Amino acid sequence: QTTLILGEAGPNRGARAVATQAFADDVTARTNGDLVIDIQWGGALFKADAALQGVSDGVADLGTIIGVYFPQEMIAYGIADLPLLNADAWVGMRATDELMRTDPIIAANLADQDLVYLGTFTTSAVNIGCKGAAIRTAEDVSGLKVRGVGAYGDVFRDLGANMVAMSIYDAYQGMDTGLLDCSQGYSYAVAALKQQEVMTSYTLMNWGQVGALGIFMNKYAYDALTPEQQTAMNDAGVGMADTLGELITADNDAAVQTMKDAGVEVIELDAAERDKLVERGAPYIDAWVEQATAAGLDGAGMLDSYRALLAKYTEERDAQGYPWTR
Amino acid sequence: MDGTLIGLCAFAAVIGLLALRVPIAFALAGIGTIGTFVIFATRTGAFTPDRAVRPTTSLVFSNSFDLIHSYDLSMIPLFIALGHIAYRADITTRIYDAARVWLAKVPGGVAMASVVGCGGFSAITGSSIACASTMGRICAPEMLRMGYDKGLATASVAAGGTLGSLIPPSVLFIIYGIFTETSISSLFLAGVLPGLLSLAGFLLAIYIWVKSKPSAAPAYQGEITMQDKLNAAIGAWPAVALFGLIVGGIYGGFFTATEAAAICVAAACVIGFAQRKLTWRDLWESLRETCIQTSSIFLIAAAAKIFVAFIALTGVASDIVASVSDAQLSPVLLLAAIAVIYLILGMFLDPIGIMVLTLPLMVPLVESYGFNLIWFGVVVVKLLEIGLITPPVGLNVFVISNVVGKAVPIDKIFAGIWRFLAIDVVVLILLMSFPIISLLIPNSL
Amino acid sequence: MLYRIERLLLDLACCAVIALGALITASVLLRVTLNSGIPDTIVMVRELMVVAIVLPLAAATTARAHIVVEFVSNRLPMRAQGMLVIFGGMFGLLALSPLLYAGWNETVHMITSGSYYFGQLNLPKWPGRVLFLIGMSFCWLRLLLLVIGDIRTLRAGGIPALSETTSSTFVEDEKDRA
Ligand code: NA
Numbered sequence: 004q005t006t007l008i009l010g011e012a013g014p015n016r017g018a019r020a021v022a023t024q025a026f027a028d029d030v031t032a033r034t035n036g037d038l039v040i041d042i043q044w045g046g047a048l049f050k051a052d053a054a055l056q057g058v059s060d061g062v063a064d065l066g067t068i069i070g071v072y073f074p075q076e077m078i079a080y081g082i083a084d085l086p087l088l089n090a091d092a093w094v095g096m097r098a099t100d101e102l103m104r105t106d107p108i109i110a111a112n113l114a115d116q117d118l119v120y121l122g123t124f125t126t127s128a129v130n131i132g133c134k135g136a137a138i139r140t141a142e143d144v145s146g147l148k149v150r151g152v153g154a155y156g157d158v159f160r161d162l163g164a165n166m167v168a169m170s171i172y173d174a175y176q177g178m179d180t181g182l183l184d185c186s187q188g189y190s191y192a193v194a195a196l197k198q199q200e201v202m203t204s205y206t207l208m209n210w211g212q213v214g215a216l217g218i219f220m221n222k223y224a225y226d227a228l229t230p231e232q233q234t235a236m237n238d239a240g241v242g243m244a245d246t247l248g249e250l251i252t253a254d255n256d257a258a259v260q261t262m263k264d265a266g267v268e269v270i271e272l273d274a275a276e277r278d279k280l281v282e283r284g285a286p287y288i289d290a291w292v293e294q295a296t297a298a299g300l301d302g303a304g305m306l307d308s309y310r311a312l313l314a315k316y317t318e319e320r321d322a323q324g325y326p327w328t329r
Numbered sequence: 330m331d332g333t334l335i336g337l338c339a340f341a342a343v344i345g346l347l348a349l350r351v352p353i354a355f356a357l358a359g360i361g362t363i364g365t366f367v368i369f370a371t372r373t374g375a376f377t378p379d380r381a382v383r384p385t386t387s388l389v390f391s392n393s394f395d396l397i398h399s400y401d402l403s404m405i406p407l408f409i410a411l412g413h414i415a416y417r418a419d420i421t422t423r424i425y426d427a428a429r430v431w432l433a434k435v436p437g438g439v440a441m442a443s444v445v446g447c448g449g450f451s452a453i454t455g456s457s458i459a460c461a462s463t464m465g466r467i468c469a470p471e472m473l474r475m476g477y478d479k480g481l482a483t484a485s486v487a488a489g490g491t492l493g494s495l496i497p498p499s500v501l502f503i504i505y506g507i508f509t510e511t512s513i514s515s516l517f518l519a520g521v522l523p524g525l526l527s528l529a530g531f532l533l534a535i536y537i538w539v540k541s542k543p544s545a546a547p548a549y550q551g552e553i554t555m556q557d558k559l560n561a562a563i564g565a566w567p568a569v570a571l572f573g574l575i576v577g578g579i580y581g582g583f584f585t586a587t588e589a590a591a592i593c594v595a596a597a598c599v600i601g602f603a604q605r606k607l608t609w610r611d612l613w614e615s616l617r618e619t620c621i622q623t624s625s626i627f628l629i630a631a632a633a634k635i636f637v638a639f640i641a642l643t644g645v646a647s648d649i650v651a652s653v654s655d656a657q658l659s660p661v662l663l664l665a666a667i668a669v670i671y672l673i674l675g676m677f678l679d680p681i682g683i684m685v686l687t688l689p690l691m692v693p694l695v696e697s698y699g700f701n702l703i704w705f706g707v708v709v710v711k712l713l714e715i716g717l718i719t720p721p722v723g724l725n726v727f728v729i730s731n732v733v734g735k736a737v738p739i740d741k742i743f744a745g746i747w748r749f750l751a752i753d754v755v756v757l758i759l760l761m762s763f764p765i766i767s768l769l770i771p772n773s774l
Numbered sequence: 775m776l777y778r779i780e781r782l783l784l785d786l787a788c789c790a791v792i793a794l795g796a797l798i799t800a801s802v803l804l805r806v807t808l809n810s811g812i813p814d815t816i817v818m819v820r821e822l823m824v825v826a827i828v829l830p831l832a833a834a835t836t837a838r839a840h841i842v843v844e845f846v847s848n849r850l851p852m853r854a855q856g857m858l859v860i861f862g863g864m865f866g867l868l869a870l871s872p873l874l875y876a877g878w879n880e881t882v883h884m885i886t887s888g889s890y891y892f893g894q895l896n897l898p899k900w901p902g903r904v905l906f907l908i909g910m911s912f913c914w915l916r917l918l919l920l921v922i923g924d925i926r927t928l929r930a931g932g933i934p935a936l937s938e939t940t941s942s943t944f945v946e947d948e949k950d951r952a
């Protein structure tokens with residue numbers, strides 16, 4: 004029996020933690036108990052911004068790596084953070100997973116960093132909640148004090164928002180005191196952090212997601228496994244997308260209901276307004292293609308494949324429904 | 330070698346080295362590094378030191394660098410600088426003149442004022458260390474100058490600093506809330522009464538101390554007229570203005586608690602220069618002292634972080650929790666066991682490290698007993714705060730020691746601490762026995 | 775020479791404290807007055823924290839400001855206490871060596887990989903690592919010189935300084951006011 008250590012910067016609560024634990028249990032089940040994964044929660048071994056070095060140097064055998072902390076090293080994975088039209092958690096995860104798993108250039112790029120890709124998560128669709136304001140059009144963010152993340156935040160800034168740097172955990176107090184008008188977030192996180200207590204409106208943007216976070220493995224530790232064990236790890240990794248997809252979709256729906264019950268006005272952003280946001284995001288997508296190409300990857304080709312994969316899984320969902328409803 | 334055994338050996342080695350007068354930072358970092366190396370070298374069963382070098386150095390670097398490389402912790406050097414600058418700009422001395430004049434007839438009045446000041450300051454900052462360092466810089470030297478007992482002058486602020494995480498806002502409650510998915514605002518509200526209870530407890534400790542030994546806090550000799558009182562109160566306006574600026578700024582939505590530290594330093598400089606009490610030379614000297622203090626405090630904290638990562642690798646914390654879980658104790662015994670675990674870990678580790686190591690296992694255990702998680706959060710934070718003032722590793726005590734320098738040896742501070750610890754234990758037992766103290770405010774809103 | 779470098783490093787750290795305070799203050803003022811801000815404030819503050827904390831380590835070592843627990847060793851004769859000071863210094867050299875080695879590796883890695891922080895300015899990650907390495911190196915060197923000096927003192931029949939004041943000006947103030 005071999006015990007592998009998995010370093011996770013987040014707490015052992017919430018949908019992602021459940022999916023991580025399910026992955027670990029799945030690996031043990033698939034290897035008939037040969038592989039056991041000991042998860043170190045809360046960044047006890049390394050914090051999120053040291054996760055890549057931690058896994059690559061073997062501090063932990065596996066670890067959750069969040070792409071936004073490593074824009075250079077995780078440039079390929081960063082495709083899942085782009086403000087594309089990509090709001091479905093399950094579709095996004097399966098597309099990202101297939102791209103990461105099948106593109107040999109990405110695998111070689113990761114191998115250079117002593118990393119092996121195992122499976123992907125997502126934070127799910129990016130939305131925006133406000134206190135005292137409401138986002139009904141793209142222009143509504145103009146002049147508001149907004150907490151934003153990644154390229155989505157960049158788009159809000161371009162639209163005239165005043166960006167306030169603050170962690171999602173401080174957003175409650177920020178909105179409560181008026182330091183913040185709006186906070187970019189995810190439905191389940193709004194409920195988990197009780198932000199509905201201070202929000203007055205919540206806009207479902209149906210735009211995109213932050214999806215570049217997932218489990219990677221140290222290459223030496225991976226190579227030391229038998230081929231059967233490696234297959235078990237990979238299959239368990241694919242399964243993560245379905246596990247988390249089911250959990251997060253349910254959590255998000257419940258969270259929106261919680262918000263409604265708390266008297267928060269839940270707004271569905273008009274598709275035409277959403278398209279304006281997507282259009283505003285285009286320069287950041289071009290910038291990514293340029294950076295990926297500079298890093299020796301086929302940026303434009305990857306983007307085409309990714310869009311095709313998003314279409315493929317959207318089609319599968321529309322035809323058959325989500326795996327957990329089939 | 331068994332991880333738990335390595336972990337227990339490491340605790341013993343740290344105690345041994347500290348007794349041999351090895352600086353705390355070196356003892357924690359050295360043992361943490363050696364222990365990490367041993368674990369990585371023996372992971373496969375055989376002894377393979379060559380395979381342990383890369384992960385060991387990586388762990389050691391990332392844990393120490395990340396601790397320093399922090400935006401939120403920028404509050405600490407800034408608040409320490411605020412203490413130094415306000416001291417040199419005569420701002421702090423005049424609060425003390427006011428406290429001395431107004432509290433002349435109260436035994437130990439200035440020590441009590443310091444503790445109340447800590448309570449007020451903790452309503453602004455979420456960190457006990459920031460609280461202890463700022464209030465320590467402001468209060469301890471003034472009390473020493475007034476002839477207070479060295480132990481009383483230092484221990485009162487070291488203990489008072491622990492209010493920093495109990496009275497909201499509080500970094501520890503935020504982390505606890507994230508780990509337990511409980512409402513952070515409920516946790517904040519739940520901390521208010523226990524924080525005030527602890528504050529009252531510390532005041533009582535000072536009262537008992539001074540009653541039993543009046544020479545510990547010399548009373549002000551001489552006549553005090555109403556005019557003196559008024560003058561002293563008016564003279565203290567810069568401090569009141571700074572405090573108002575922070576509170577108004579945070580609760581008025583102009584800036585965050587981290588930003589408040591920077592704003593306050595800027596405001597203190599403006600007041601100091603405008604009143605011609607502060608010179609550029611003073612400012613520079615203040616900053617030099619700030620930097621030396623900050624670096625030695627952070628060196629300990631970074632070393633403690635290395636030690637926490639090593640303890641995570643050993644699995645000793647989860648083994649202890651698991652054995653408590655297996656013992657199937659009665660609720661009262663379980664609480665007692667939890668208190669003992671946190672107090673022992675608190676002797677060596679920092680609060681955030683302890684939370685990260687224990688909460689993933691502790692919380693499901695506590696939930697299975699049907700305990701209220703908000704109330705349990707208050708109990709945990711109180712236990713962790715006690716750990717900040719227990720020997721051998723008591724971060725708040727080190728902070729105060731750093732502030733007063735050789736004027737008071739660290740052992741003298743620990744010697745004064747036990748009176749506050751005794752009160753803390755009583756408060757802790759009250760909090761554990763009567764959950765309503767914690768839950769009254771969150772339940773009624 | 776080393777003393778002057780230490781002073782320089784300490785003064786640079788003071789500048790870093792001023793810079794991070796000014797940066798945060800400016801971004802608050804810009805937000806409150808002009809509804810705008812400074813890009814990548816958080817990244818810059820984090821890098822400045824490294825300067826503020828690691829560069830003064832050598833000066834802190836010279837001031838013997840590393841905190842120790844004395845209540846056991848206090849009961850020993852002075853000569854034995856002096857030996858313990860040397861032991862503590864030697865243990866410190868041992869404890870800091872892995873950090874120095876790791877700092878070097880990390881610096882080289884960050885420079886060669888061209889790693890940067892996500893943000894408007896895409897600031898590189900290497901400067902903080904280089905400064906960490908510089909601060910740690912001088913701290914280690916100073917500790918080594920202290921240990922060598924202490925050994926010489928002890929051999930010559932003297933007692934190494936147990937510690938010096940960490941807050942020298944506090945003592946000066948005492949004198950002023952007396
Ligand atoms: Na507080």
Ligand code: NA
Pocket residue numbers: 675676677715716717718719720721722723724
């Ligand atoms: Na302690």
